[in-house]
Amino acid sequence: MYRLPLGQWVNQGVEWTLNNFGNAFDTFTKSVTNITDSLRQGLGLVPWFLIIIIFALLAWRAKGWRLALGTSVGLFIIYNLELWSPFLDTLILVLIASLVSLIIGIPLGILAARSDRFHKILSPVLDFMQTMPSFVYLIPALMFFNLGTVSAVFATVIFSMPPVIRLTDLGIRQVPADLVEVGEAFGSSSSQMLWKIQLPLALPTIMAGINQTMMLSLSMVVISAMIGAQGLGAGVLAGISQMDIGKGFEYGLAVVILAMILDRLSQGVVRNSRAAIKKS
Amino acid sequence: MGIKIEVKNLIKVFSSQPQKALHLLDKGLSKEHILAETGLNIGVNNVSFTVNEGEVFVVMGLSGSGKSTILRCLNRLIEPSSGSVIIDGVDITKLKSQELRQVRQKKLAMVFQQFALLPHRTVLQNTVYGLEVHGVSKEEREKRALESLAMVGLAGWENSYPDELSGGMKQRVGLARALTNNPDILLMDEAFSALDPLIREEMQDELLNLQQKMNKTIVFITHDLNEALKIGDRIAFIRDGSLVQIGTPEEIIGKPADDYVAKFARGVDRSKILTLKDVMKRPQPIVQLRDGPHVALRIMKEHGISSVFVVDRAKHLQGLITADLALEAVQAGTVSLHDVKLLEVPTHNETVLVQDIFPVIAESKVPLAVIDEEQRLIGIIVRGSVLAGLADTGGDPKDVSSTTGTMG
Numbered sequence: 001m002y003r004l005p006l007g008q009w010v011n012q013g014v015e016w017t018l019n020n021f022g023n024a025f026d027t028f029t030k031s032v033t034n035i036t037d038s039l040r041q042g043l044g045l046v047p048w049f050l051i052i053i054i055f056a057l058l059a060w061r062a063k064g065w066r067l068a069l070g071t072s073v074g075l076f077i078i079y080n081l082e083l084w085s086p087f088l089d090t091l092i093l094v095l096i097a098s099l100v101s102l103i104i105g106i107p108l109g110i111l112a113a114r115s116d117r118f119h120k121i122l123s124p125v126l127d128f129m130q131t132m133p134s135f136v137y138l139i140p141a142l143m144f145f146n147l148g149t150v151s152a153v154f155a156t157v158i159f160s161m162p163p164v165i166r167l168t169d170l171g172i173r174q175v176p177a178d179l180v181e182v183g184e185a186f187g188s189s190s191s192q193m194l195w196k197i198q199l200p201l202a203l204p205t206i207m208a209g210i211n212q213t214m215m216l217s218l219s220m221v222v223i224s225a226m227i228g229a230q231g232l233g234a235g236v237l238a239g240i241s242q243m244d245i246g247k248g249f250e251y252g253l254a255v256v257i258l259a260m261i262l263d264r265l266s267q268g269v270v271r272n273s274r275a276a277i278k279k280s
Numbered sequence: 281m282g283i284k285i286e287v288k289n290l291i292k293v294f295s296s297q298p299q300k301a302l303h304l305l306d307k308g309l310s311k312e313h314i315l316a317e318t319g320l321n322i323g324v325n326n327v328s329f330t331v332n333e334g335e336v337f338v339v340m341g342l343s344g345s346g347k348s349t350i351l352r353c354l355n356r357l358i359e360p361s362s363g364s365v366i367i368d369g370v371d372i373t374k375l376k377s378q379e380l381r382q383v384r385q386k387k388l389a390m391v392f393q394q395f396a397l398l399p400h401r402t403v404l405q406n407t408v409y410g411l412e413v414h415g416v417s418k419e420e421r422e423k424r425a426l427e428s429l430a431m432v433g434l435a436g437w438e439n440s441y442p443d444e445l446s447g448g449m450k451q452r453v454g455l456a457r458a459l460t461n462n463p464d465i466l467l468m469d470e471a472f473s474a475l476d477p478l479i480r481e482e483m484q485d486e487l488l489n490l491q492q493k494m495n496k497t498i499v500f501i502t503h504d505l506n507e508a509l510k511i512g513d514r515i516a517f518i519r520d521g522s523l524v525q526i527g528t529p530e531e532i533i534g535k536p537a538d539d540y541v542a543k544f545a546r547g548v549d550r551s552k553i554l555t556l557k558d559v560m561k562r563p564q565p566i567v568q569l570r571d572g573p574h575v576a577l578r579i580m581k582e583h584g585i586s587s588v589f590v591v592d593r594a595k596h597l598q599g600l601i602t603a604d605l606a607l608e609a610v611q612a613g614t615v616s617l618h619d620v621k622l623l624e625v626p627t628h629n630e631t632v633l634v635q636d637i638f639p640v641i642a643e644s645k646v647p648l649a650v651i652d653e654e655q656r657l658i659g660i661i662v663r664g665s666v667l668a669g670l671a672d673t674g675g676d677p678k679d680v681s682s683t684t685g686t687m688g
Contacts, residue, residue, distance in 0.1 A: 185384060
């Protein structure tokens with residue numbers, strides 16, 4: 001029986017893209033690397049205790065003094081284990097990848113909410129992005145953007161974008177029909193409807209999507225150490241390859257601490273936005 | 281009084297491809313037949329009516345009858361499948377979306393059943409919404425919003441959030457939000473149905489009060505006939521998407537077009553709509569001022585009563601003469617009632633609602649005198665006539681005992 005040469009097609013497609021757009025990819029990679037590097041260097045100049053204080057303040061505003069205390073203790077443990085530099089690497093990667101995911105994902109979610117057709121086209125694409133084993137797109141990322149930060153961000157964005165798209169879509173679709181009718185009955189334009197009614201009311205759901213996206217970003221950033229991303233993931237990877245369980249545990253613990261801080265912080269923001277939208 | 285809204289042959293088929301159903305309707309097939317044959321549901325079936333300027337026009341029907349669909353066709357929240365909706369001479373079914381938005385911003389404002397206040401906005405921010413999307417300056421729109429909030433009795437609440445308000449207050453905000461746009465037409469979709477009965481009555485009174493000052497054209501949807509009768513200048517009855525009857529409250533109760541309307545009419549608390557004119561008896565017997573006490577006594581004896589009303593030639597009520605007074609006059613040799621000191625009796629205008637003077641009727645030992653606008657005695661009320669008026673269904677009397685009115 002004829003076997004569909006699917007894998008071959010993919011290889012040819014990647015090759016063709018590289019041959020024709022390789023230079024463009026290189027330029028893109030270099031400039032993005034420059035930006036992330038300088039951001040990382042800038043962050044490196046900030047004293048470690050100041051960063052802890054900033055996080056503690058954010059935690060205090062998002063949820064209260066308990067979270068602020070926990071955050072400070074957690075970050076101090078990371079500093080004490082001498083993992084501050086890889087911690088900052090990972091933090092920068094997570095923030096950049098999340099930001100890119102949100103910048104692309106939220107508008108896509110809005111489009112999907114407003115057009116049933118786009119919603120139908122997008123759904124299988126999102127399924128694909130979420131269920132395709134993430135290692136599979138580490139490889140083309142590597143080929144397009146070389147070893148390093150940009151590949152890591154690319155793979156991370158692909159992996160972590162679906163939740164924010166889905167939940168933005170869902171949040172807008174869940175806005176009560178009579179409130180949408182209010183918007184229409186008073187003659188709102190499409191953008192007035194979006195900004196004055198749909199987005200404010202969908203905000204808690206969108207915030208939940210942002211939280212999910214950040215969590216997925218973190219997990220992928222750790223995995224993307226395999227394609228040369230710096231940070232805590234690289235340490236975990238080194239621990240595994242050197243059979244150094246203690247080292248792996250220390251780096252792993254730092255990942256867990258970062259994950260908990262990011263999760264509690266963004267959940268606090270979700271709750272605050274829920275409270276802001278008073279349910280009538 | 282000009283025509284404000286004219287709805288002609290409005291049809292709504294719930295389908296993205298209504299053509300087939302429209303075609304079958306044209307052929308004269310019934311709604312049920314079309315549903316069975318094509319699976320297409322006809323929500324509004326060839327409805328036509330006009331609403332006059334300054335009128336409160338009530339569309340009345342059970343849930344699912346299509347009344348809310350009709351209302352939403354007026355501002356095209358629901359697109360009519362065929363027919364026209366002409367507002368101030370402009371067929372709004374033909375407008376492009378930009379023009380339609382203009383009409384919605386300027387001419388039509390809507391009040392919703394579940395209040396539909398935006399939970400993330402304060403009362404003031406909710407109230408300014410219409411003007412805000414219209415692009416009116418913040419200062420101006422807040423000034424006008426505060427005015428309408430004051431008008432509905434919510435001054436001082438502008439910085440509260442909807443969840444801090446009771447149901448009645450929420451709907452006042454809904455009303456204020458609609459009024460702030462200063463629209464010609466208010467569309468009210470079961471606006472008071474979600475409120476407690478007492479608050480509902482209060483809001484109805486409030487609406488009537490406001491309407492006296494503002495003189496808007498109001499299209500009001502309800503499933504409550506008491507409400508329809510109370511606030512409607514005219515009422516349109518809708519059943520299964522079709523118009524059954526249009527008429528004044530009087531016509532709806534007095535001459536229901538079919539059993540459907542009659543069934544509703546029986547459920548009405550009649551004391552709320554009956555005026556004295558509806559329950560009074562002809563002023564018989566009465567005596568003229570020129571008659572003497574002998575005549576008065578004879579009439580009382582003839583009818584087995586102990587007092588009788590006295591009128592002048594123009595039928596203006598002069599007072600009441602009792603048998604005792606008449607006897608005294610006879611003994612004193614008086615020949616004309618002109619010279620007799622008659623008992624003064626309170627009079628009641630014919631337009632007074634029966635329910636408003638129940639206590640008076642119950643306590644009065646003599647019949648009540650009912651007068652018209654020219655102060656003429658046009659009827660009398662005795663306790664029995666009120667009961668008879670309340671019991672009268674206006675329809676087939678045989679139905680009275682067998683069915684009680686059911687309301688949705």
